[in-house]
Amino acid sequence: MNLKIKEIIKANSNLFSSIYYYVMNNRVQGEKGNEFKHQNVFLKGMRIKFYGKGNKVELGGTKPSAMNNLHIAIHGSNNKVIIEGGIGAKDLTVYCADKECLIHIKEDTMISGKTELAVMEGSKIEVGRDCLFSANITLRAGDSHSVIDAKTGQRINPSKDIVIGDHVWIGNTVIITKGTVIGEQSVVATGSVVTGKTFPMNSAIGGNPAKCIKEGVNWKTEKI
Numbered sequence: 001m002n003l004k005i006k007e008i009i010k011a012n013s014n015l016f017s018s019i020y021y022y023v024m025n026n027r028v029q030g031e032k033g034n035e036f037k038h039q040n041v042f043l044k045g046m047r048i049k050f051y052g053k054g055n056k057v058e059l060g061g062t063k064p065s066a067m068n069n070l071h072i073a074i075h076g077s078n079n080k081v082i083i084e085g086g087i088g089a090k091d092l093t094v095y096c097a098d099k100e101c102l103i104h105i106k107e108d109t110m111i112s113g114k115t116e117l118a119v120m121e122g123s124k125i126e127v128g129r130d131c132l133f134s135a136n137i138t139l140r141a142g143d144s145h146s147v148i149d150a151k152t153g154q155r156i157n158p159s160k161d162i163v164i165g166d167h168v169w170i171g172n173t174v175i176i177t178k179g180t181v182i183g184e185q186s187v188v189a190t191g192s193v194v195t196g197k198t199f200p201m202n203s204a205i206g207g208n209p210a211k212c213i214k215e216g217v218n219w220k221t222e223k224i
Contacts, residue, residue, distance in 0.1 A: 013064040017042050034074075040085060041065040047072070054078040055096075061085025063107060067092065076101070079119075091115065091135075097144070098122065106166075109133070120144060123159040128166035128184060132221065136173040139164075143178075165201060169219050185218045 020042050028036055030050035034057075041060030045068060048057060055074045059065070063085035072081055072094045079096040082104045083089075089111040094103055095118040102124035103117050109127055113135025117125050123141035142159030149156050162176060165184030170176075172190045179196030182188065186199060189206030199205055204214040 013040055017060075017064065020044075041067060041087075043067050043070065045069045049073045051075045052077045052079075052099075055080070057081045059083050060087075061107060065089075070094075072096075080104075087111075089115075093117070096120070101141075102126075106131075111137075116140075118142070118144075119159070121159040123161050123178070125162045125164075127164045128168060130167045131164060132169045134170060134172040134174075134190070137170055137176075138174075139176045141178045160196065167219075187217060187219050189213075 017040055021038065024044040026043050026046040028048045033053040034050040034055040036048060036057045037059070039060040040062065042065065052075060054077045057072060061084045065085055065087040067087065067089040069091045070089060074096040076096065076098045078099050079101045081094055081096065084105065084107040086108040087105060091114040092111050093116045096103065097120040100122045101119040103119055104124070105127045106129040108129055109131040111133040115133055115137045118140045119125055120142040125139055125141055139162050141162050143157050146155045147157040148154065160179035162178065163181045165182055165186065167185045168182055170188045174188050174192050174194065176194040177196055180194050181198040182205065183199055183201030183203060185201055186203040186205060188194060189204070192206050192210040193208040194205060194210040199212055200215065202216050202218060203212045204217045206213050
């Protein structure tokens, strides 16, 4: 692309992203009684389905973003999905069930391939700034079904929040389950299953179930 054309698009990215939205096969269903906003984000093949009322989806910000095949399904009421600016995402699926759930992805995070985020029962998933997700990644803040204590009849598997700190690199084919907290500047190794633990910042995390295998690490996208 001609450099001058690139500069024109960058200077008017919000305008061009709005035009792009209408020609790139994006669809929203059930918008009545719900709120959908997008700013400065180039969307292609997006699908949003609302099954309820009072839900909000906010995409983009002052920094340009690009998202291909973003799918969002919200079943319930008063749920929020916030994906900030500067995001690059491919094949991201977001699922909310019940009420007052939150999925929040902060700016400059990159999602390279198939990733699923799921919240239910008022839980939340927060992903910090400048994170890097590989592909085939699942974050689930709940189980979707009930596990019952056979003696008492009480449910023993409530949903719990997942919090990912700033600048966390998550490798390929990782599963992160409810109650997990990963400190900033950490790395989660390929194939790990992270099950409801809290990890300090600058951790290298790996295994099934995952544990901290080294402390005092950081990472860069550049090969040095």
